[in-house]
Amino acid sequence: MLLLRHHPASLHRRVRLHCLAMSSAASVSSPPDSSAAADYHCRTKHSLTAGYARGPGRLDWATQPNPFLRFSPPSLIPLSNPPPVGAGIPYPSLFHSPPPPPQPLTVDSLSALLFHSLALSAWKSAGVSTWSLRVNPSSGNLHPSETHLLFEDPREPGRLVVCHYAPLDHLLEVRSAAPHCDFSALLPPPATAVLALSSIFWRESWKYGERALRYCNHDVGHALATVAVAAAALGWDVRLLDGLSHEDLGCLVGADKGAPSSPEGLPEKMARGRAPWVERQHPDCALLLFPAGSEPKVDYGAISAALRGFDGLQWVGKANALSKDHVVWDVIYRTAEAVKKHGPAPGESFSVSPWQRSAALSDRLYKELTVQEVVRRRRSAVDMDGVHVMGRETFYQILLHCLPSGDVSPEERQGPQSALPFRVLPWDAEVHAALFVHRVSGLPKGLYFLVRNEEHFDTLRRAMRQAFEWERPEGCPDGLPLYRLMKGDCQQLAMQISCFQDIASHGCFSLGMIARFDPVLCEKGEWMYPRLFWETGVLGQVLYLEAHAVGISATGIGCYFDDAVHEVLGLKDLEFQSLYHFTVGAPVLDKRIMSLPAYPGPGIDA
Structure with missing residues (x-):
């Protein structure tokens, strides 16, 4: 039944009738038996008649997850305050012109990358409530995404460090360091760093229940785009290292280092109660950062072998607890297990597309x-x-x-x-x-x-x-x-x-x-x-x-x-x-909400 061709006078009535007719559509899509992804996707659909996907029903504020993961005791690399926000290149030129000359990788350039992609952007206050916003958006402002960096230690050239980014204080926590060695496999020249993203599903499922896996992956996409844009402003290019396996990524981010122990098997049903393992990070992806216009020669086999050696490194820091109690949405973890990538697809190799500007009117x-x-x-x-x-x-x-x-x-x-x-x-x-x-x-x-x-x-x-x-x-x-x-x-x-x-x-x-x-x-x-x-x-x-x-x-x-x-x-x-x-x-602004600076210090915006 088509509706938008009708005369405007009867349109709203027909729209309502059309939506009622659509209520039977919940049964239109049925998943194939062999697809865990399709099964999860259909199971977590919202329906006009069957209701919403399974969720908590109400928000348990006492168990709201901490949006900031920290490792204690950390070894820190402080990040400098970037230049005032007004400094930079005009927005359209980043899309309509070739990228600017690449900046060298330094603590300051890494700080600028993170400050303009994954850092806090402001604090908001209304009444007795105060909350932070970030450059990268998140469903419900819950921020399941965590960021990790692999790069040459600026304090000790020739040594690689693995760091966790702490946006609350805009600094890097050093989790581990690789001994002095040839690290060209991990950072094939002229690549300068690897940035990895992981998700803590519990942060989203606390509010959204079974549908949270969708939203966590939305957030990964938003984070990928924020990093790509911030890197381009520094003259860098970024590309997914999509031939790495889930196990490789787990080694890179230290998913089981300083984290709660995993259960012996995947959960079979939804459960409530103390389950610290749901606060573990799920490795999502890794990005290679390199000067725009270049193309590093990536060998996935060599990177995988080098990353498997990370298990023998000394890892520093224990993760802070995020909640005192939990809800285990079993289908999230079973689906995440089923959709893992276990290495390069047949014929898959790393390549860089020629830089193409966007069309401009x-x-x-x-x-x-x-x-x-x-x-x-x-x-x-x-x-x-x-x-x-x-x-x-x-x-x-x-x-x-x-x-x-x-x-x-x-x-x-x-x-x-x-x-x-x-x-x-x-x-x-x-x-x-x-x-x-x-x-x-x-x-x-x-x-x-x-x-x-x-x-x-x-x-x-x-x-x-x-x-x-x-x-x-x-x-x-x-x-x-x-x-x-x-x-x-x-x-x-x-x-x-x-x-x-x-x-x-x-x-x-x-x-x-x-x-x-x-x-x-x-x-x-x-x-x-x-x-x-x-x-x-x-x-x-x-x-x-x-x-x-x-x-x-x-x-x-x-x-x-x-x-x-x-x-x-x-x-x-x-x-x-x-x-x-x-x-x-055009937004409607709530004048009851006050904006505060993201970080203290001169030249930092709100």
Whole structure:
């Protein structure tokens, strides 16, 4: 049943009827028996009729996890305060020009990298409550992601150190050190450092229950993008070392060093009670940092062998306890085990895509802000005014920055990820965007679709409603694969499928990120499941930065009725799935909340 073609006077009534009709969609998707990833994904869908995915029901504030992991007693590397935030390069030039000359790797440059990617951005205070914000966004501001660095010790050249980043105090905790040796296998020239990310699932599951694994991987994607952007501002490139196994990554971050002991077997059911092991880190991924324009010769076998030797190193520090009590959501840990990657895929090798700039309509569409200002001013809007109208050129410019291949020639198609920050990912784009356009001047309200990998175009058209228009909107740039599917006011629909949240309808536009799903898991393996969410997080971070760079805001939406979204688009199976929602518009600021500086000292912003 199509709804947006009807006369506006009857539209809202028909939207409501359509959403009621969609309530049967919860049973549309059923997982194949052999796929743990698909089973988890279907199990954790929100449904209009069957209800929400299993969660705690209420927040137990007494057991809220500490958002800051520390190791005691630590050996510390203090990080200097970076230059004032106003210093830096103009935001558009980072995407529209070649990268600046690379800076050498020093304590100061590492400090700048972390300060503009994974550090605190401000403290907020309202009444008796005070909480911190970070440069990298997180679902519910819970921050399951932890950061680790491997680099040559600036205090003792020739020795490698493994450090944990402590954002609360903006410093590095030295966990271990490798003896003086040839470390070219771990840091193949001209690479300068490895940055690894891990997740503590308990921080998210405390609030979100079984669906938390999705949100942890959203956060990994956001963190990947923040590191890629901050590194590019220093003249560095970053690329996933995606041929490393889960065991290799565990050795790199010292997952079992100074951490609570693991259970002998995976849990078979949900349980409440003291379970310190749920505070352990789950290794996610590692990034190689190197000067832009170069291509290190990576040997995954040599890196893996070197990392396995880390088990014999002396590791310093015991992790602080994060909660006094816990809830074990068994399906999270069983699924995380099932989707581990155990080494390079057949034929997989490390390569670096040629640097590709993003297409530009006009730099005048952006505010006069530096990259550093934009990344540290980023906030998640909690409400939008429902009034602000975005210019059509601004809308197109934002979407141009969402293209993975950047500004390609007419003979090329979008797919390979070579534009910033998508170039951090080694696979071709698998995620598209279904857009609900509410308030964009010169553009009819309605449902639109951004095809981010044009190899999927024919498959998408076959999978979606046959009555969709697939028309290029007026004034759309030639290199932007954007299509109008149908006209009509879809504000109420956008709100209803996003768990009835008004913020999805009060912005200028909202969207659902649609990933090629079952074919990817079948073609490559279940280890791609978290990576699909990483890609949505990278795309979401671009939307955050673009919104703030043009003077408005954005918010990621993790709560939506999965199969209701699919029903709107006409998707009937697991070939494509919605993995993340977003909304962009003018924020409503709460004047009761006071902003405080992230760190004490001169020249540090709030």
